[in-house]
Amino acid sequence: MFNGEFNNAIDLKGRASIPAAFREALQNSTGDVSLYVTKSDSGLAAYPTSAWQGICDRVNALPPGPLRTANLRTKIAPAKECSFDRQGRIQLPQSLREYAALEKDIVVVGMGDKLEIWNLQRHLEATAKSEALLRENEQAQAELGF
Amino acid sequence: MFNGEFNNAIDLKGRASIPAAFREALQNSTGDVSLYVTKSDSGLAAYPTSAWQGICDRVNALPPGPLRTANLRTKIAPAKECSFDRQGRIQLPQSLREYAALEKDIVVVGMGDKLEIWNLQRHLEATAKSEALLRENEQAQAELGF
DNA sequence: CACCATTTGACACTAACTGGGAAAAGATAC
């Protein structure tokens, strides 16, 4: 559903431009006009409504305990539904902006069923780490056809 | 009902700003103009009237014994009904402020049927612990759809 | 090179949050 990597920007008031390609993909598949955004790794993840519903249902179905609590505290509670303005931007709340250190340059990445929103610098670092990991597993990579 | 995470403040007099989003949610669902606040973990928890009633009823229905006493002593007894002032703040009694170490920067977290009020630093620590726990269970997280 | 869609920056306007002063209520000591 979502794929591609885009270097966009977030403005002083915290509005992040979402690439038109992703908005169209959303429109065509689910018809949503908003995304559910939450913390993920060192960045943000944004889900279409139905996907988010599924996640919430599965978390709520977990047996009471530390794992359920941790998910509620770090994933479900901070989440915010963000709708697009006329220019295709979403307003991200301060808490999420701070968490992901979003200030000016951001990277929006399509990850199939979800989007990721990164601070440019952090995305570079995360990518570098992933590349290093793959170099340690050349055989597996070859088998994948890369 | 309640969700989202907000960085607000408590002033020298002990008045804590409750985000407008939560006040509206309250208004729309129960019409309450106050919250029942009590101790919880290392912070405070705030409940709408009806939810608090339910809790009290269930605690009172417990058979007499240490468990019932402990609940009365640590949860029911310290609770205070706090109503909003015209600016959307609640006045927290000194005992609760001290318990949760609320001084200046606070975090107000929506947790479905209740709110949590944290000292900023303590909230960071609590979420960091939860994140660490989730990283130890990547497989489980993937299955949830994150 | 001109055109078009997209992205970004800027502005004004509104709403939300924060801080302070004074009145009211409650507690404490005499």
Added chain:
DNA sequence: GTATCTTTTCCCAGTTAGTGTCAAATGGTG
């Protein structure tokens, strides 16, 4: 019971943050 002090409540005003809109800049395409 009264005086004094502290805490809470009410009200006002300043500051900050968020929203809606417009228009300039950017980049890709014919």
